Amino acid sequence: MFGLLAIVGSLGLVDSLNPSTIVPAFFLGTQPHARTHLIGFIAGVFGVSMLGGLILVLGPGQLLLGLVPKPGHHTRYILEIVTGSAALIGAAVLWRMRGRLFGSDPDETKAPSGRSSLLLGASIMAIELPTAIPYFAAIALIVGSGHSLISQVFVLTVYNVLFVAPLLAILGAHFVAPVRTARALAPIGAWLRTHAIALLAIFIAVVGVVLIALGVKGLAVPK
Numbered sequence: 563m564f565g566l567l568a569i570v571g572s573l574g575l576v577d578s579l580n581p582s583t584i585v586p587a588f589f590l591g592t593q594p595h596a597r598t599h600l601i602g603f604i605a606g607v608f609g610v611s612m613l614g615g616l617i618l619v620l621g622p623g624q625l626l627l628g629l630v631p632k633p634g635h636h637t638r639y640i641l642e643i644v645t646g647s648a649a650l651i652g653a654a655v656l657w658r659m660r661g662r663l664f665g666s667d668p669d670e671t672k673a674p675s676g677r678s679s680l681l682l683g684a685s686i687m688a689i690e691l692p693t694a695i696p697y698f699a700a701i702a703l704i705v706g707s708g709h710s711l712i713s714q715v716f717v718l719t720v721y722n723v724l725f726v727a728p729l730l731a732i733l734g735a736h737f738v739a740p741v742r743t744a745r746a747l748a749p750i751g752a753w754l755r756t757h758a759i760a761l762l763a764i765f766i767a768v769v770g771v772v773l774i775a776l777g778v779k780g781l782a783v784p785k
Contacts, residue, residue, distance in 0.1 A: 574724030577696040606683025643777035649770030652689035657763040
């Protein structure tokens, strides 16, 4: 059990160094009511990631994961096109919401409910989940470990806690030293407030276009 925790935990820490989650969290840390935004965002990321893992671990994990290492060429190209299309849809949603997710006025005093941040975190994770290779590797190890179902769910939870560890660190800084943290983030806060969501949407769109191009090229070239 300890060996499984060590390997899965290491994968979780590596996967946590993810610009798609860290950059938005850093951006949220510059907003008014940063703690509320960060709590919502972390809940969205953790919830979707954990739910996806539970579906595989509690569902037909052995059967589904057995298909991952050796998919046929045709299946792989179809998956690339589907994943790329999902990324483009997600990018379009983020782009449309970029002006509504968070106010552009740094002095606005309306207390947010956290739902916009929750939606942002859940959306980003839902878009990234189909291509989360370290996560699928960790789930394959968990499902194939032979441990009890309770133990497997525990190890899966540890992975996801470590995955959001950098986000929790940003949140913790706002609890331990809110004034100092806000002051440190202030110089780039205005820039992130204006551009971060748009840049994230563009990045996801580029990934989507690349995946679709690879899939279409693969299907067009006879094997």
